[in-house]
Amino acid sequence: MGLLRTLLVVALWDLMKLKNQKVFIAMRFAWFTIQILVFARAVSYIVSQVVLQYTGGVEYYYFYILGVYTTLLYSASIARGYMIADEFDDGIVEYHLSLPIRRNLLAVGRVLGSSVSTIIFTIPMMLVVYYVLGVCNLAIVMVSLLSAFVFSMGIVSFVILIVFSMKSTDLTDIVVGAIDSLLVRLSTVFYPLPVIAASGIAPYYVAAVLNPISHASDFLRILVFPEYHLIAPYGPVALILYIAGFSMGLLILAIEYYEKRLEAGGWR
């Protein structure tokens, strides 16, 4: 089997699973739409006058819903990792390791498949956000999708590394839960960087500047509202390079782990 065909077939595993989650996707979409149209408006109404001076002129509601979309992207990527943890629990990793596939291709295929599934899962939500923002530029939508895909690859690789290192559903829950709460909160998802800087909490600021979730959300903001780059920590090229570096680094680690260290057993 050729390299591309192998990757495609492995990635189909995750897409096959997506097919059985129609109700779940519909429910998440409905909840996300309510969040964007109702709760996000309420939050923006409360804080918009205070933070407007820190958003480079971008209305806080717009700032906020792109942040909410980024957190959704992040949590959907993490959820793919939980599915892989469940698979480990059910012994499916043993099955995959026994297949006539090179381990490095198996790793890349799983990461690609999980990331594509995440993107398919989140496309309806992204379209709602862009509809609300009035974005109808196809190039912006395509670049957004591409950046979301690269970001998702990094998060999926990250969570795969945790799942396979922990080899325990409970430990995975605890570790990912802790990282999850820290990463999302210590980012610019909900607050612009100048607001965080003004808070005077230096660790919070440093974490937000280094946080890949900040970079992912800020990149989307600059893409839709170019004026936002005035308050973003880096320019769009630096932001996307940062995300790409983060994702590729973790993907390489995941490949290394699959090839050199991963074997079944020891789970539970």
Next chain:
Amino acid sequence: MKGKAIEIVGFTKKFGDFTAVDNLSLDIYENEIFGLLGPNGSGKTTTLLTIATVYKPTSGDIYVFGHSASREDYEVRKLVGIAFQEPKAMWIDKPIDLLNWHARVVGYSGDEAKRVVREVMELLGLWEHRNKYFYQLSGGTRKKVELAKVLIQKPRVAILDEPTAQVDVLSKHALWDVIKKLREEGTTVLIATNDMFEAERVCERIAIIYKGRLRALGTIEELKDSIPRGDVIEIQFDGLLPESLRSELEAYGRLELRSNALTIYVEKGEEKVIDIVDLLKGRGVRVKKIMVKEPSLDDVFTYLTGAKLREE
């Protein structure tokens, strides 16, 4: 003489301090049906999973058609197909999706994959279950889905881990025929089982494994002949066996005693049985049931290890 399909050389597998397989060495020849016989926890599955490169050996190595499982794992995986002891699927999976995906992974293109999957599912009586969720399938049907993966793949080496566990008696016979046909088509078959009837019925050579170590290896006849005395007398009795009787009974042959049953490996069992019953009655032991028989694989296993293949 047939070439070696699998060569296991000083293979040891440890999980932490626990040694699952200890210095196992044996050869499996091309195009034979070979059985690994042993109770649960004896190291059978660990050995099979290491051949399939799912585990890595702690020491020693396993060669499949000359390829090292630890250094050439991908080459080995191209030659090996495995049906796991526990079916590998999640509750929301459907057999048709799993098998179509499996067919593609092992190299079939789209339409060809669908055709082969349908053929195999019909052969195993799975077609009517194709769109059910896994949680809706019986244990036996799930096992058939595992076997279907190997039949779709048609590997040079088929590894079947307890292939008929949870399968009803009628289906068992049908599956044994399928396994024999797989061998006729050129596949070397390695079966792990704790079912001595399955081993006798299907396997040509057998390795008996107990507590991670090889206890015996040979054809079924060779293994039965390894019991030095030809017959087995099984006696069930009421109450306790007086300790003094034990040494007297041991004079007839090797003795295995378990609660209210004893097994004696003797020569010319029909003649000795009368003396033994008289001896028991004379000491006030009430005999409930007595049987003289040819040794089975179960007896061979008990003779070699002092344990039973299956818990009673």
